[in-house]
Amino acid sequence: MATPLSGTQIRQTFLNFFADRNHRVLPSASLVPEDPTVLLTIAGMLPFKPIFLGQQAAEFPRATTSQKCIRTNDIENVGRTARHHTFFEMLGNFSFGDYFKSQAIAWAWELSTQVFELPPERVVVSVFEEDDEAFAIWRDEIGIPAHRIQRMGADDNFWVSGPTGPCGPCSELYYDFKPELGDDAIDLEDDSRFIEFYNLVFMQYNRDVEGKLTPLKSKNIDTGLGLERMAQILQKVPNNYETDLIFPIVKTAAEIAGIDYYTADDATQVALKVIGDHIRAVVHMLADGITVSNEGRGYVLRRLIRRVIRYGRLIGIDREFTPLVAETAIALAEDAYSIVRDLDRTIKLALQREEIQFLKTLELGEKELATVMAQVGTGGQIPGVNAFTLYDTYGFPLELTEEIAAEKGLTVDTDGFTVEMEKQRSRSRNAVETIDLTAQGALNQLVGHIRETEFLGYKVPAVEAEVEALLVAGRVVSVAEAGAEVQVILNQTPFYAESGGQLGDRGYLTSETALVRIMDVKKDAGFSVHYGRVERGALHIADQVTAQIDLACRRRVQAHHTATHLLQSALKKLVDESISQAGSLVGFDSLRFDFRSPRALTAEDVQQVEEQVNIWIAEAHVAHTEVLPISEAKARGAIAMFGEKYGNEVRVLDVHGVSMELCGGTHVSNTAEIGLFKITSESGTSAGIRRIEAVAGSAVLEYLNLRDEIVKDLSDRFKVKPEDIRDRITALQAELKTTQKQLEAAKSQVALAKADSLLAKAESVGKFKILVAELPGVDPESLKTAAEQLQQKLQEGAVFLGSAPEPGKVSLVAAFSPGVVKTGLQAGKFVGAIAKICGGGGGGRPNLAQAGGRDNGKLAEALEAARNQLKSSLSQD
Structure with a gap:
């Protein structure tokens, strides 16, 4: 190929190749997947998950796509390796029960070697170690020498969707950047030589709960070719980042x-x-x-x-x-x-x-770091969790935190930082990287076999129901014994399933043989899934149970839910008509309401909104619900709830004279039932989005009781009336600040007095004088002041002081004159290197720098090393 293909040409060439072979070319799906179990679209096959699961019939037997993907599980490797990315495009061809291994392999080889013109001798393939069929196809039909077909284990070459479900072996194509090393040195783990660019998954088995593999009636093909990787190969650049993409x-x-x-x-x-x-x-x-x-x-x-x-x-x-x-x-x-x-x-x-x-x-972040350093104290160590918070929340690189800390004679727990970083990577892998085709798999297996749950909870708090299905540890079972965490599906239920921001109901299921405490209810695959624990007895499939919600919890959540509707109306009325909901959480103990606002709210805004909601509560407005065609509901002015999808008919909550919204939640019948409403906080969560947290009904009394208890405790401690607490705290803060200044001044004076007595110990080294000594029990700031003063008195020379103010804390400081700095010695680098002896680090300016450490027992060794290095360096000048 005379001119390397551009990234755009590679993408279009791939799609055209498979379009010519009767594949339906589909546009990339959104990075926001329809699958609720995955945070972002992370693979080309994700949009076809329902087809692979057998939940949805394919509209066509073959498809091809260039799919946008996001992965952040290896974000720390981005930029550091040749091929790690957060955003990438996955070119894919898919067969839904149509062609299989032989055709998929043949087309992959034709595309790679004839269309993209990769030299055949530079392509190595891998197969699953037990997949003799794929091995034979590559060897006998394609003609690849057997020694260039690598058999690999299940970790590398057997694709699974999860503990159960569709799975199968895969075959991968690798490009060899260094063929001159010969076939005897083939090691596909060597990513400096080999790059995997095409993966062919042969989805041919179903794995049951016992791990048994059964051939699928409809076998599928799922492939992925990395656009950026192919661009690197064809454009002959050293890494993906230097491609035209x-x-x-x-x-x-x-x-x-x-x-x-x-x-x-x-x-x-x-x-x-x-x-x-x-x-x-x-x-x-x-x-x-x-x-x-x-x-x-x-x-x-x-x-x-x-x-x-x-x-x-x-x-x-x-x-x-x-x-x-x-x-x-x-x-x-x-x-x-x-x-x-x-x-x-x-x-x-x-x-x-x-x-x-x-x-x-x-x-x-700078203010947060200052607070952390003050809490740690002189000569201390910033915990890894705090360093990570500064990194993750405030954007402080670890190196910046270390540098600022060193200036104050502090160290940073880098090991603890690493632990927190790994925790985040784990969270990222779990939240972003996992595609589990069997998440909800057991529930999906029930679709079509049992009826969807009928919800009766708008009208009655208890019903007689039949147990349709039981799940324990994600598996369908026939009985759940006492102590088991269980998921129960009933034919009908009064329990509201979590939806529209409202938490699911709590309550109990009782039968002749069992008592099950229900802690949550969620919608899943058309069912209301009751999450609970068998408190006594045993619950069986087909048992008749009484399903009873916890009425106290229902009333609390109703008060909070209706209060969110009043809150939105008050915000529109008093702050800005354009305000709209951006999310909500309606719980038993509180509510959270996120909204889009053109401006931040003032304290006066918040107070007025709270007062307006309480006025509407006191006015006892009737709250009425009815089911209407969606067109009629919108014509009446009903507001849609954020993030909800609606059918042709919708449920409308009309708080007469105040609010009308589409809402499937549970509500009070009169605003007077709410009782009271109290805003507990108002803040911004992101650009243009504000958040109000509040309590309503009996939760207000709990909120006020807690704060009353705190006020009484403070009043007793300070020996003042509640109304005088604020003034007392202000006075104590001023007194503490004055005392701290006096203490620091006294410490500094003591340190200077101790330092002056050290001048006689200064040694002459060539044209310089050096002074290396310990000042026991002196804090880092005072040690720094002492070093500066001693260096000034020595004139041309170097001062290196150390102190161990308390167990597990070492403070070091170096002060160099201009002449010493001109020799090439820099205080920052010098003290940082010495601090490693004490298990620490640090740095600073060329003429003055501080460091810290953790090993008090190594202080003498560190001082001796500093003395020897200063003598060695300065004796040459």
Whole structure:
């Protein structure tokens, strides 16, 4: 191939190849999957999951796609390896009970070697170690030498959807970058030589709960070819980031920073690659309607944007830049995904808002770090969990936290930081990376075999019902014994299943032989699934039970749910008519209401909204529900609930004269039943989104009782009346601040007095004087002051002081004169290296720097090492 194919050409060539072979070309699905068990679209097969599960009939036997994907499970490797990404495109061809192994393998080989013109001798394939059929096809039909077909174990070459369900062996194609090493050195784990670019999954078995494999009647093909990987191969560049899919973004960021990518050091190149990768992800996520937030996929989006900004700052970009690099990403993507250009203004504005907000967050992070350091105390160590919070929430790189801490004579628990980082990686893997075709698998197996649950809870609090199904540990069982955590499906139920932000009901199931306490109810596969525990006896399939909700809990949640409707009306009336709901959580103890608002609320706004809701409660407005055609409901002015999907008929809650909304939740029949309403907090959660938390009904009394208890306790402790507590605390704070200043001054004076007595111990080394000594029990700040004063008195020379103010804490400080610095010695690097002897680290300016450590027993050794190094370095001048 004379001219390497562009990324766009590779994508279109793949789709055309399979279109010519009767595959339906489908557009990429959204990054927001329809599957509720997966946070983001992470693989090309995900949109076809219902077909692979047998839940949905395929409209066509063959399909091909270029699917946008997001994965963040290995986010720390992005930019550091040649091929890790958060955003990538997976080219795929799929067969739904049509062709199988022989055809899939033949087409993969034809596409790779004839269309993309990869030299056949540079392609190595792997097969599952027990898949003799695939091995024979590659060897006998395709003609690959047997020694270039690698048999691999189940971990590498057997695809499973989960503990049970569809599964099968797979075969992978690898490209060899170093064929000169010969066939004797084939090691597919060597990713510097081999890159896997095409994976063929042969979905031919069903695995049951005992692990037994049974051939599927309808065998499927699921393949994936990495667009970025094929671009790296065909464009002959050393990594995916230098392909035309990503490098223009990298180049834009480099130009903004005034950097030449090719001559930059490794750390700078990593930063530029991270920016290039993450901006692609961010642009497509925003285009697919994901908004920045602190939860779920919105949190993933926020984290990626903040990493872009943080890495930009690390390479010297000190101005707004994310919309500029986003424009390059949009230009690269618009031919294949026109929506990014259609929404370019929305994307850039979102990035601009988040960049401005994040800079404010960085300032808050500095304050948070100052608070943590004050809590740790002199010579102490910042816990790993705090360092990680600074990194994850405020965007502080670990190195920055270490540097600031060292200036105060503190160290950072880097091991603890690593532990917290791994926890987050684990959460990311669980939340983003897992595709489990058998999640809800046991429930899906019941579809069509038992009736969907009939909900009667709007009218009655208890019903007689029959047990249709039981699940324990995700498996369908016939009986659940006492002590078992169980999921129960009934033919009918009074229990409200979690929906529309309202939590599921609590209560009990009772039969002649069992008592089951129900703690939650969720909708799943058309059923109301009752989550509970068998308290006594045994519950069986077909048992007749009395299903009784906890009326007290129902009343509490009703009060909170109706209160959210009043709250939205009050916000629209008093703050801005354009306010709309962005989410809610209605619980037994409180409510949370998220809303889109053009401005932040003032304290006066919050007070007025609370008063208005309580006025409506006191006015005893009737709350009436009815089922209407959706067109009629909207014509009457009913407001739709955020995130809900509606059918042709809808349930409408009309609080007469106050509110009318579409809502399937449970509510009071009169606002007077709510009793009281109290806002407990109001805050911003993301750009343009505000959150109010509140309590209603009996929860208000609990809230007030708790605060009354706190006030009484403080009143007793301070020996003042409740109304005087605030003044007493203010006076104590002022008194404490004065005392702390006096104590620091006294410590400093003591340290200086001790330091002056050390001058006689100064040693002459060439034209310099050096003083290395311990000042027992002196805190880091006082040690720093003493070192500065001693260095000034020595004039041209070096001072190195150490102290162990308390067990497990070592403080070190180095003060160098200008002449010493000119010799090449720098206090920051010097003290940081010595601190490692005591199990710590640190740094600072060339003339003055501090460090800390944890091993008091190594202080003498550290001081001796400092003395020897100073003598050795300065004796040459």
